[in-house]
Structures are given as structure tokens and as C-alpha cells.
Amino acid sequence: MLFTDLAFTLSPGDLLYVTGENGAGKSSLLRILAGLLTPEDGEVLWDGADIRGHGVQYRQSLLFLSHLNGLKDDLSVAENLSFAVRLTEGSVQPERIAQALNAVNLQPYLNERVGGLSQGQRRRVTLARLWLSRARVWLLDEPFVALDAASVEILKGRILQHLQDGGMTVLTTHQEVAIPAERVHRLKIA
Amino acid sequence: MLFTDLAFTLSPGDLLYVTGENGAGKSSLLRILAGLLTPEDGEVLWDGADIRGHGVQYRQSLLFLSHLNGLKDDLSVAENLSFAVRLTEGSVQPERIAQALNAVNLQPYLNERVGGLSQGQRRRVTLARLWLSRARVWLLDEPFVALDAASVEILKGRILQHLQDGGMTVLTTHQEVAIPAERVHRLKIA
Amino acid sequence: MKLRYKRLGLILGAVALVAVAIGLVLNAFQSNIVFFYTPTQIVNGEVPKETSFRIGGMVLEGSLKRQDDGLTVQFAVTDTVNVVPVTYTGILPDLFKEGKGVVAQGALDSQGRFVASNVLAKHDENYMPPEAAEALKRAKVTQSPAVQPDGSNS
Amino acid sequence: MMAIFFAVLQRDLRLAWRKPAEAATGVMFFIIVASLFPLAVNPDPVVLRGFAPGVLWVSVLLACLLSLPRVFALDYVDGALEQIMIAPQPLSLIVLAKVAAHWLTATLPIVLLSPLLGMLYGLDSHGLIVLAGSLLLGTPTLSLLGGIGAALTLGARGGGVLLSVLVLPLYIPVLIFGAGAVVASQAGLGVQAHFSLLGACFLLSFVLAPWAIAAALKIVME
């Protein structure tokens, strides 16, 4: 039993920081929200319906980045991103991928194999999906890990914009990263 | 070719921060210093001799923690640590292991399987080796990643003490973690 | 210094083990592991019982007899010391000739006769035009009939 | 809906294409295993011909088995599978695409090569045709059933071996009908019954396996 008595509601524009010590259950909570893990008791509702039942609508508005990057070493950066988008929203124009890479400062790597990138570069490829997604709910597990200072700023900007566009974001982090959003909630898991 | 014209000397008590953007080559540099990677040109000297030739003496005074934890899921925390110590310095008393776990606030997990720990808890098990080691050179690749705030403080204290005892430390990090050591050097890889 | 002795010991140990290995290999060749057995081994009973095996040697001159059905043949295989009779039903390879090498697969029947299921021709490592072979043959006949044992490899 | 099928198929084929050595080593494995047997037993040609159906079918089966972990394991380790599972797409269709890609890249080349090996074992031309035919009809079933095992053993230790133990019992009927067809053709009997059964196995597994694989994935990802 990791946590009990935990209840919250997110509305458009909400940012939720999940904090807590190592092993408190932050990652587990995010996996539950993504529908990958079933809670022992309790439920996750979307538009008033349990996500286990009406999965497709919920999953259409979901973007979950776990601490794994989900990239294939043998595909190029562009191929990886285009597959990720096709998986969730159908098709994508190549220009949009180029723009997204531009946003994370990886444009020279467009056609490079992902296998040859460093830890932080890979993380940035994954984060480029934030520029390609139309999902309303973002679940981000320690998105700032392994990023250099410049990249952290860029990412903060993107999250802020998403919130202003009426999206919702749940993120975990140990680093103090202040995002100047309007409605910030904090959830501390003990 | 990642970097050229890079030269530095470490003396007892020195702390070296290796910084640089994602993909600059920080991790690669640490692997070279550990003797796991051969530089295309140039050499790493220890006591005036190339570490490739006189490896054993150098490796006896070396502790390298990469971004992998090197823990076996199926062994307990204590078993993992005791093997790590036997690998480098012969044998170890169980009490010392308990003390080290104490230091990283993991004493309740002494006989737990590592497989059941969270990301940050695993990292702390690995870091417990810093309390067990008599090595003079510490190479730490992003040691603060995934740690909660309390653990970061503990780790900073340990590194400081090591330096005061005449040890040397090379570490990479993207987070601003100020260790109040006497002699701090910074190496920025472009 | 101590390290050096240790290393020396390791090397000596390795050399000793390799020497033992070579000894074992040589020992194995004493009782050779074979693709086929010679008539002498068959006569001495050093061949597999129950299962099929191969016999190798030369077809004894003048021993080849065809039966009426045109397919079954009988011949004798020799290594110049012992002779084993063989029967076979089937098509013989083109190079099957009296006085030439042969390898046959089969088993012994109750009368010590080798019943072959498959016959291969084994020829020697000499290559020459027919005239030269003819000349050589004549030269041999005038000397003594020291037949070259085809069955064993030189 | 078929768009996602082809998207996944294309990705997996492309991944395989980037590493042609992998498919090639599968074929090599088949050749080597198939040539181990004559070394280890009495190489009497008559005996060998009797062996041929069994040995060749078992070799194909083992080659297929060895390549199975590739269907999901890599995607599991690097987190790509996670992303696939939370996609708003029918999971059984996606896994079907992955299994199809596995069959096309790992098994089909072996099937195409099998007549050559059959020749070395001394099969006649009719036997060769039956061998290739039975493999062509039987191996898709192997890939489908294998997919279930591959999904179930994700994250379990013991990897390849555990997978084999799970999957091999399921393979036995296919093996019996497939090798049986070749034996029957050698004996001059009709092979229609064997082929019908192979076809039935295929249809059944085609209907059930994608669903079972999807269920297995959901369970192991928890």
C-alpha cells in the first residue's frame, strides 16, 4: 500500500506538481493516471467516466512520458518522432517534425540515428513530442532530468504555453523548477 | 572527435566539476578516466604512469559510479553492497554495511530485494558505496540525479569529507550543487 | 617480484596443460577414429556390431561378379592383408573398378559377409594421362607386385 | 484502422532492414543446426533421408523460437511498448502487425531456404515441394503462438529458455502435422489431411492469438 486518501481534480489550465521522497510512489501514481497500473482501490475518472472502461477517448487526450524514452536506436530522430505521432494522432507533416526539433535545438540531428546520441540528447528527442502533441493531459515523470540549463528553460516555456492553451499537466520532479503558471497545485506523497 | 586539447592535474583535496551541454562528452570523459574507454590520442597518468599499463595500482584507488547502478535486482541491498566491496578491497564487516546504509537513510531496507526499490532508492544504494570505499579517486557521473532534497544534502556532506581526508573527486552534473570545498576546479567541455 | 613469479607459474601451468592435451590427442590417434574400417579391423572384430558402418579398401582384382538381375554384384575388399566379401544391389559409381579404392556402407551378416547399402568409389591422389598409367603398370608388373594400398591415406 | 497496422508493420520492417545481419543470422542458425545432426548420428544416406522431415522441421521451429524474444523484448526495455499500450488504437491490431513483421523477416527467409537443405538430406522433388508447402502454411502459426509466449515472458527472468518451455508444447501439433506431411509424401501417401489440419491450426491461432497477446501484454505491463 503506497498511498491512501488521495483525491484531486484537474481542470483546464491546471498544473500539478507531485512531490515526495524517493520511493514515495510518484512514478506509480503517474502510471495509474496513464492507465498502465490498476489502483488497488479507487478510480481515475475522465469526463466523469472511469478510464478503465472508456479508455479510447481518454487515451486520445493523453501524453505520458515516463522515465524511459521509448526511442529506437536504429531509427533516425525523424522516424522515431513520426512513428510516435502516427501512433496517437494519425499522420504528421515532416515540417512539423522539423519545427519540433528546432524547438529543442536538435535540428542538425534530424536524420541521425538515435543510437549515437547522449543521454540528454535522447531525452530532448522524447520531449520534442510535446511540440507535436494535441493531447490535453500531459503526464511527465521527471522531465528535467539529464537536461542542460538551456533545455530546462525551453521545456518550462512549452509547459507554460500548454497550460495557457487550456491543457493540464501533472509532473514529478526533485529539482526546484518554478513554472509561473496561474493555477499551480502541489501534491506531496508521504 | 569529441574534445581536444584537454589537460588537467588533480592533487589530493581537489574537486573537479565537469560541465557542458548535453552530448558534450562528459560521460565519455569519465569513462576514459576510469580506463573503460581508450582515448584516440593522449593518455591518462596516475603517479606518472599510464593507467593502461599499470592498471592494478590505479584501479585499487578508483571508485567509478556511472549512470548505471550496477545492482542486481535479485540480491538484497546488503548482498549487493558486500559484493561490490569484495570486488575492490577484499572483505568487509557486516556492521560497516549497516552503517553505510544508515548514512543514506536506507537502514530498513538492509535485507530487502533491490528489485522492489524506486529509482531514487536504488541510486542511494549505489551511493552507499561512498561510505564503504577507501579509494582516493572518485568519478561520479551525475550523482544527484533522481535524489530527493534530503539525500542531496547527505551526499554533498560525504563528498566534502572525502576531499578533506585528502581524496579527489571528479563529478558531472547539470544541477547547480555547490559543495563548499577548498579547491574547486571547473572544466567546461564545449 | 612476487607478481612475476605468479605470472611465471601461470604460464608454466598453461604449458603443462597444453602438453597434456597434445598427449591426449596423440593417444587418440593410436586407436584411430575412422570414417571407414579396413578389412583387417573387420577380421579382428574391431568393428561396430548391430549398426551399419563403412568398409574401405581396394576391390580385389578378379573378384567382381554380377548376378543375373544385372543389379546385384559381389566383390571382395582387401587391404592387401585380409579380404572381406561384399554384396551390393544398386548402381555402382562410374569409377568403381577392380584394383581401385572403394568405400561401402553396410553391415556384416551372419556369415561374415558385408552387405552394402551404398557404395562409393575412392580413388588415389595420382593424376596422369592413360598412356603414362599404362607404362607405369607395365613397369610394375615386370618388378614385383607390391600393390599400393589405396585404402589408407599416405 | 488499417493505417495503424501498416504504420507498425512498416516501422518493424524498417528496423529489421537496418540490421540485415539479424535476419541473415537466423538463416545461418537454421543451416548450422540442420547440419549438426548428420555429424552426430550415423550418416548413412538411407537413414538421413528418413530423418530429413523431422530434423528440418525441428530446426525451423528452433530458429523461429530463438528469434521470438525480438518481437516485444526490445520495445519493452526501451519503453516503446509502454507508448504503444497507451495509444488510442486497437492493441490486437498492433500486435498482429508486429507478429506479421516477425514472420516476414525472421521466418520466411528460412522457409524459402528449406528446399536447399532438403536436397542435401536427399529428399526428392515431390518431398521438397511438400516440405516447403507445409512450412509455408505452418510457420505463421508458429509466429502467432510464439507471440503469446513472447508477451508473457516479458520482464520475467529466464528469458529465452522460459519462452521455449512455454511455447514448445503449443508447437507440437504443428510439428506433428507439418513433419507428418513430409513423411507421408515420402511414403507415397496423400498429404491433404495434414495440410487441412495445418490450415485449421493457422486459422484458429489467427483468430485467437492477437487477442491473447494483447491480454498478455496488458497483464505483464502492470
Place this chain on the structure above:
Amino acid sequence: MMAIFFAVLQRDLRLAWRKPAEAATGVMFFIIVASLFPLAVNPDPVVLRGFAPGVLWVSVLLACLLSLPRVFALDYVDGALEQIMIAPQPLSLIVLAKVAAHWLTATLPIVLLSPLLGMLYGLDSHGLIVLAGSLLLGTPTLSLLGGIGAALTLGARGGGVLLSVLVLPLYIPVLIFGAGAVVASQAGLGVQAHFSLLGACFLLSFVLAPWAIAAALKIVME
């Protein structure tokens, strides 16, 4: 110096012990593969007895092969191998310990079980003894040679299949001599020559393999 040997051996044995299912699946694989053949070929007792040495030896060899990736792959992925490589200890001794642990946990149980399978195939008691003896003498060589392949294929794509392609050619002599010994004993011939050759293979690989494995690890870890 031997302390490190035993430390590594103990750790690997303990790891295996924590997952007894793994060793058990190796044994199960052996049993299943060995019983596939009678299904796929004519199960006439005389024919079966003729098969026995070949099929059993090949099954052992494949079971050993399948378990090979475990020798180093897990340590490679989780970073434990890195730590082993920078330890101030002779690497060849450490790898020898790892190979020994692999043999003890993955192969020895199979060897001990082989007479049982041999009985099912109708081998007589002398044949069973020779089978077990040849396996006992031959399988350590398989583990040692396999270790080279396991080390070389770390981090290479194509994993298990590539490993097989590398290692199987090296296994062929052991297979020939090992199965040959059983065939010879069935035929009522002496088996001394075969055993000498198996012994020679073992000694040679015992001397050369640890060195080659250590070199291979140093290369692939770069």
C-alpha cells in the same frame, strides 16, 4: 587471489538460486527438445536407439547455447559488468568463475538428467554411462567456448541468434567426439579415443578461453 574467484562464484550461484525456475527451464527445454524428435520422425524403437546419441547431444548443446546469454548480458545491461572490469583483480579469473557458475547451474543439471532421457530412447546401461561421461567431460568445454561468444555478442544486435552462429561451429568437434563416443559404445567399440579427444578439447579451452573472454570483454565494453 582465489578469494575473488569464490566471491564471484558465490554471487552467481546465489543469483541462480534465487531464481530456481531459470535452471529448471533449461532442464525443461532439454527434455522438450529431446522429445520433439520422436514426434517428428518414425518412433520405431530400433530407429530411436540409433538416433539417441545424436539427438541427446544436440539437445544438450542447444540447451547450453540458449542459456549462454545469461553469463554476461544481465551484468552488462545493469552496469555490474562495468564495475567488475574496473576492479583491481585479474579479469580472466573472474570470468572463469562466471563460466564455472554457468556450467554448475545451467548445464550440470541437464547432464545429470541425461541418462533418464537416454533410457527412454532405449540405450543400454553401458551406453547410458558413456553418454553421461561424455557429457560430463564435454559440456565444460561448451561453457568455456560459449563464454567467448557470449562476451563478443554483448551490445551487438542480433543477440541470441548471432551468438549461436558464432559458437556452433566451435561446438562441432565436441559434438562429433561426444556423440561419437556413444555411437562407438553402442557398436561395442572402445570409447577411449573419443574421451581422450574430449579431454584435450577441455584442456585447450580451459587454457585459452578465459584469456579470450577477458580480451573480448575489454573490447566490447569500450
Place this chain on the structure above:
Amino acid sequence: MTGINWFKYAAPQTFFHLSGKWIPVLGWIAFFLAIAGLYIGFFIAPTDFQQGEAYRIIFIHVPAAWMSMVIYLAMAFWAAIGLVFNTRLSAMMALALAPTGALFTALALITGSFWGKPTWGTWWVWDARLTSELILLFLYVGFIALHASIDNPQRADRAAAIIAIVGALNVPIIYFSVQWWNTLHQGASINVASAPKMAVTMLIGMLVMTLASWAYSVAVALFRVRCIILERERHAAWVNDLKEVKS
């Protein structure tokens, strides 16, 4: 010793230019020798007293079989040099030799089978000579497969070198198998200890074909080394200055 700086030739750049001159020469030598050898073999050499015309496969089979072994030894040698002295070029040589070696091994196996059918009465038997030659093919394939599946070329070179060296043990087994075991394959017609057991024209035909194979192998290996150099050093300045690359 001789005052020549051998290491100079071990630099890819020097080697690239030097080998460029040799490839056409060797290529033409191989071509003419092959024509001559085939002519001698198929038109001048007499019929054999026991095998008739079938023996003429000897003019392809034997050179191929010899080359398969020689090339493996050369490959293992270069691989070992590359491993020990860490010279880039030697590893490239080993890699460049492998496909040619595999080709000749396959050729020896195929021509051998075709020869076996009319003479022995079978395509294939599992005797020591034939089996060990088959293992040789597997070793070549393993070497190539391992190299192909490691991305970093230096690491691939060194890893593949180990398998090349370990496999070299097989070559003496192939060569001496006919002496150590009873085999269906006949013993050596040509060896240093005794006079060739072969008519002179036949022998000449065979030797000419062997020389042609040598020249061919060297030319192809050099050509391949040049390709590998270009690929691996494509970022080096001297490669970009080449006129072939510029145009």
C-alpha cells in the same frame, strides 16, 4: 634495419594511394593467368587415366580449397596484428579478406560436391575433410556477421579479431584431416616431402590457376580496403581532397 619506415605504409592515407596503383596491375595479372590456366586445364592437359574428363574440376577446386585456407590464415594474422599493435589498417585488411575467403570456401565446397557425384558416387559425405571445410565457411560467416552487428568500427574490428584467431585452429585440422583420419577425400598430391603425384601439364595448369586466384584475392582485398578506408575516414581532410570524391 633496412631504413624503410614500414609504419608509413601502415597509414591508411599512404596505403590508399599505393594500393590504387597495384589494383589494376594485379587485376590484369589475375585475368590473363585465369585465361591461361583454364586453357591449359581444359584444352592442353591430358585426360586422366581413371577419372576421364571429370577430373578437370581440379583446376578450380584445388585453387579454391587452397585459397580458402590461406585467406583464413591471412585474415587471422592481420586480425591479430590489429589487435596487438592497434594498427587500423591491419584490421581493415582482415575485414576485406573475409568475403573473398568465404567465396573461395563456398566454391571449394560446391566444386567438391560436383566432383564427388561422378567420382565417389555421392554429393556429400560427413568425413573429416569435408566437415572441417564446412566449419571454415561457418567461421567466415560468423566473422562477417559479428562485424556487421557492432556499430562502432574499431570495436567491431577487435571483437571480430578474437573469433578469427580462435577459429584459426581449424585450418591445420582441414589440412591434416586426410592424414589423421581415414577419409573418403584423398590425400595430398602435392607436398614438400615428395614429388608431385601428378602429370606435369596438369600440375602446371593447377599452379597457374592458383596464381590467378592469389592475384585475384589480393586485388579484390585491396579494392575493398580502399572502400573501407574511404568510408571510415570520410571526415578526414585528405579524403575530401581526393579528386574522385570531389567530382
